[in-house]
Amino acid sequence: MGIKIDPGKCTACMACELACGYHRDDAFALLSACIIAYRARELKDYFGVVLKEEDTLVIARPEGLEVKRIGAVEEDQGEADASAKPMLLREPCDLCADREGGPLCQTVCPVDAIYQG
Amino acid sequence: MLPSPDPRPPARPRPASGSSPSPPTQAGPVVGSALAALPRRPRLGIYCGGGASHSWLWMVDSFERLGLDDLCFLDEKGVASGGLAGLDALAVSGGDAFALAGALGPEGAEAIESFVRSGGLYLGSCAGAYLCLRSSKAPLNLFNFVQARISNLARELPQPLMLAEKFSTPYGCAHVFHPVREAVWLAPAEEGPWSGGGRFAAPLYGGPAMLPDDPCLAMATYADFHPRTRFLAPRELAEATLLGRAAALRAPLGAGWLHLYGPHLEHPGFAEANRLMAEALTHDLPDGPPASPPASPPSWLAGEAVRGLARQLRREVSNSRIVAAGLEDHPVRWRIGAKVYEPAKFRVFLEAAWRRVPALERASALPLAPEESLALGEGWQEITAGLRGLRRALEDSPDPGRDTTGQANRLFDQIKRACVGLLTLHFAARGPRGGISRPH
Amino acid sequence: MPYLASDKIAVIDLATGSVEELPLSEELLNSRIGGAAVAQALYAEHEEGDPLVLGAGLLTGTLLSGSSLGLISGKSPRTGALAHAPLTLYAGLEIKYSGFDYIVIKGRSAEPVYLWVHDGIADIEPAAEIWNADVWTATQEVRKAMGDELIQTLVAGPAAVAGSPLGQVMINFWASGDRFGLGSALAAKNVKLVALRGMGLIEINDPEAYVAACVGLLGELKSGGWAGKKGLMDLAAGLGEADFAAWLAPLAHRHRAGFNTPFAANTFVFLEGDPKELKEPAAPEPGVLLTDLDAPLSLMKLGLDAKEACAIIRDCAKAGLDAAGLAELAAAGGVKDAAGVRGLMSAGDAPASGPAGPFSPCAPDKAAFADFGQGGPEWWRRRMALAYVFGLDPVFALMSPQIDEAKLIELAEVGAGLSIAPATLEQVLSGLAG
Structure with a gap:
């Protein structure tokens, strides 16, 4: 079970991102959120949501959902890195384990684009 | 056993x-x-x-x-x-x-x-x-x-x-x-x-x-x-x-x-x-006084000079972390030595520096000579410029991971050194003269 | 230190090139609460410098649904009176997190400049190179120079630089709800744009209680009439404009919300490529985001086809021209075709009368998908005043009777730690709405 995103429903409102930031910081902030509304390609109206999980990135694009391994060594990019330390900037999704109502991002999504599955 | x-x-x-x-x-x-x-x-x-x-x-x-x-x-x-x-x-x-x-x-x-x-x-x-x-x-x-x-x-x-x-x-x-x-x-x-x-x-x-x-x-x-x-x-x-x-x-x-x-x-x-x-x-700390106590800093910045430096640090660390946060959207990774680095690593250091800026802003004095203050500020300015340059290079490069490795490597080193400089200042200003209070 | 705030006001004196940072006084918060009411007070305080005041509502940028509103307040070139224009999409959010609660821009710069506001720093930067650039180019250039695509810009386009009374403050590439010509007021100060980026953190008085209240409220809101609807086509239908959806549908791509706004009141239309194709378009600039229903609706009523109308709106967006005002001007002049409308774009004219009152008519003049049990101009002005003080998207404010005055007073208490007496709220709202 993990967070899933329906890119067709998403309206890029960022409620999920702020909720996640709140879950991490107990304040309103965006920089530590592990779910991010991707909104850089504004002139093309190309937006979606990226979710950082323990080992994967879940990318909800208009085309559909893609799941990518994080840190996998691709081609000849690098050698094994056994001592790699996690960067604590954006910790992976913990499904808001300490929250009775489940993941807060799911709760605050006004258009029900976030679900678990 | x-x-x-x-x-x-x-x-x-x-x-x-x-x-x-x-x-x-x-x-x-x-x-x-x-x-x-x-x-x-x-x-x-x-x-x-x-x-x-x-x-x-x-x-x-x-x-x-x-x-x-x-x-x-x-x-x-x-x-x-x-x-x-x-x-x-x-x-x-x-x-x-x-x-x-x-x-x-x-x-x-x-x-x-x-x-x-x-x-x-x-x-x-x-x-x-x-x-x-x-x-x-x-x-x-x-x-x-x-x-x-x-x-x-x-x-x-x-x-x-x-x-x-x-x-x-x-x-x-x-x-x-x-x-x-x-x-x-x-x-x-x-x-x-x-x-x-x-x-x-x-x-x-x-x-x-x-x-x-x-x-x-x-x-x-x-x-x-x-x-x-x-x-x-x-x-x-x-x-x-x-x-x-x-x-x-x-x-x-x-x-x-x-x-x-x-x-x-x-x-x-x-x-x-x-x-x-x-x-x-x-x-298990050693008993007695240390072998040679740290030397007192030769000079201290005070007043407007402190505020000016703190403001410059806020400006440049902010500028740098804005660019660095933006780089995290970029799929680039660099192989430096035996390790693979991602842009997020820039911000690890920048956040450590950023968290200490408010304390420096509250300091009454900083143990720094004017020329060191200038160098610290300029160092951070160069980092902002370097990160912005890196971003432009990534956008222009057909093979960003390879073409920008040298630039990224230099920046990792520069940012680490600048971060150390800021942290050193932060901890040196603890105590009555610097006025940076200890956390409760 | 107040909650849901940065506790800092920037006063930028363009004449001297100085930036003064002042604390956000408790007295100001207690007497004015936030948003447009505080902006009104700051406007009065700095009136000698003909200021423009940027700010956000008390609850902007939080988990309160609809809390997207930033605002720009100043003397309108169209009405000659103090006006408040809404800044939605992500602009209000960025103002809230910029490290300043309010930014007072006063005086006039000797040279073209832009303002770079980030993490509690307001820098004045030279803008000669982008002074004559269109809105899209100016935004792209500044984002490139500063190295971040998420920088939000409030831009004066070529129309504003030329002094048109329809010179609108634009948000990044798109129309804002400014119907007051405040883009021209910005350009008159020799300011091309304000670039904003804030990566700060906003403390909450009682985090758990505030979030629980917001979550509870969203639960109530989701049973509202807006649920399941999105975009300008649904909005128009909700307001009784039955023909609009069929007119725009062939061009409509996706619908976009402002920050944490449940109803996505913005619709992207494609002028190139297939709008139904859900993949990254090949064209770098395939269309335009429609952010204000009045512009396309008015152009439709003039008899233009959707593609012609949206192309005009896109050109207005680049020029920084208030497309709704342009359509109103065309209607007043009896213009009925695209060429005629385009002919008015560079005329530098505006409709004979500007908006009535201090709030932008970009928000419909009645409730949508909801029954508030009341209506009419007085109700509308009070509803707008409430939205502009607390930071609600003005369009969503007309869909959400659940967000009432009592609820906002409660949220202000738990979120911002601000106790608002009903009499104070009354005074603030009537001081704004008249």
């Missing part, structure tokens, strides 16, 4: 609260009382030179939160050229043990050995622990200060269940392998600074399980797996490799001590482990 009796008497009486059968879970008060029992505030050096990953910043955060805030920062040159004089302890966190040993070299090994033999405390976690364990592999064999062996070593590497790239590291004709990652439970040994305490959690990111030989003493063993433990090898293999082995040990060397930790007890997400690390540290 029961640990051998402690060959040395405790350096000073243990704080009363530390011997409580149910140690408090809050970090502050116990360490506060441990610190209060010390004759003076210890001066700690944190290694941030070659071979170190970013986890030395965890040391900074944890020490600062625990009130151990007389901190300075050393690279390999600092270690080799007398920078350990005046320190009570040297902390070496994670990274690449071979690269650490290579960067420090024979001069560094000699300096660390001499520092510990004359009463100093060495605190190593993960790679900082591997560094000082007995090894026949050059250049690690320059640092054979601790009579203990690595137990997570295999000639024939088992098949990883997941995260193959984080599972093992070549070690001569064998492999150091890591059957689990993330949180594990540790149990304090019957004797030593944590005796009588309950089990506690700390995260393991490739650190060693150790087999101590006399006169080393286990302070804690791997006791169990945690709900957040991630198994990279079958559970039975993980149990056989880790459970009951030393996760933390202390070893005498001359008049001083080495504390080696497999897991990262300094990880900011593990308050109890932080507290215990600091408690062990205060337990």
